[in-house]
Amino acid sequence: MICEECGEREATCHVTMIAGGTSRTRHLCQDCMEKIRGGLGRSLPDLNLGNLVSSIFSAILPSELRKDTVEAAEPDKACSTCGTTLHTFRKTGCLGCPDCYQAFREELEPMLRQIHGKLNYTGRRPLEDGEEQKIRAEREEMIRQMEEAVEQEDFETAALIRDRLRSMAKEENVCRI
């Protein structure tokens, strides 16, 4: 999400203001957050975001609407690859992309330990490295050729490539249990 203030940087701070039954959430980057905080902060002693926003609302709202609650989120972490924030993850329970595991590692580890008991992975692994990568590249090329042949309606060639791919799969004795 992009910062509402500067429209450039990633919004990592989310401030929700609730007053008189209406709420508004602002999404700001760290810099803009600091600017707003700094600009107003000089006139307000003992500044924290909660005080800041409730002070503003106290000043502008009539007394009967001053049942303000202010939720000030801490600066939110975000995954630099997909932009998913920690807040979103906590809300939905879903991570955004594989890189989120690195971005939120600190928060994820206790959660994973709680769910699974242990953190060490002992299961099977994908086919990887060296020879496998070469074979994978070769196969990808063959699949590309096969798709090309299908596009050109050269089904005979496509079937030949398909059969070669299958016999390669068979030779490698598919199961690695």
Added chain:
Amino acid sequence: MQNLTVVSSRVRLARNIEGLPFDLSSRPEDAQAMVTRVVSAMCTMPLYDSFRLYMMHDLQENQRDILRESHMISTDFQKNAGSGAVLVDEKDRLSVMIHEEDHVRILSVTEGDDLKRAMDQAFQVDDTLSRQIRFAFAPDLGYLTARPVNTGTGLRASMRLHLPMAVHFKQIGSVYQIAARYGLNCRFACGEGSEGPGCLYEISNQKCLGVTEQETISSILNVAGQLEDMESLLRSRLMADERLWTEDQVYRAYSVLRSSRLLEEKEFLTFWSSLRLGMRLGMIRPDYLLMERLLEETGDGHLTAYGEKPRGESNLSALRAQYVREQVRNLDAPLL
């Protein structure tokens, strides 16, 4: 020896493709490209010709119902498939969902207690795909999935158990305890709550980290074995204490399923359970495959399809009764 308490076994593997967001619903081109990529990779699998590809948005609600009732897609996928697709083998025993919660979810089902075979089938697909596609994987955390609950092996292995004795003797609490002792989840499989018609329960693993796939399977087989022992003991007690009542229940069920004209789902499950118990007790000639199939094929989707031409019937209770009558008629006469 076969564990006849187990009705069916299932395996699900969750996989994601490296370098892409888990949710591609806002990137339709990438989503479509992924379907092509997975399908291309799958076509190198021996016996691939037996798979059918369905784009979920092309399917009618009834066709989706049939796939869900056959356990070839999940309930969530049926509701929110979006641009998702599914590859299903001709026997409705193996499928690959594309764009479920994770990019790829492999589902494998076997009748009875053959969880190992279900696992082998799923691994075969996993290997085929991982030869062509690089899955998101971290050496210390295993396969990286959209939800942390699946992180690691991405495996959910489960068995559906028929536990009429545990229900009759009010021992379901012990069933839950035994499952929990091995770190397994246990749930009533035919609706909300902990008890209901059918006496069907599902045990499944909850851990995907710190255990291998084989250890997970062993725990499930172990718990299923203990529950079969428990059922067996309780069956002996039932026959010693309440033989006449039990015979009455079994033969009533046999008669109703062979002759009813209207059969509600709950009612069917109750009689199905008594009939299967009769097979376990040697009162009815056993056909456990038929019993498993009846569970699937009496779902709304299957029945609606069955009710179409030439029958032209749409009342599901009537169709259920008619379908069950046809199927149960093939069961041999009672052994007594």
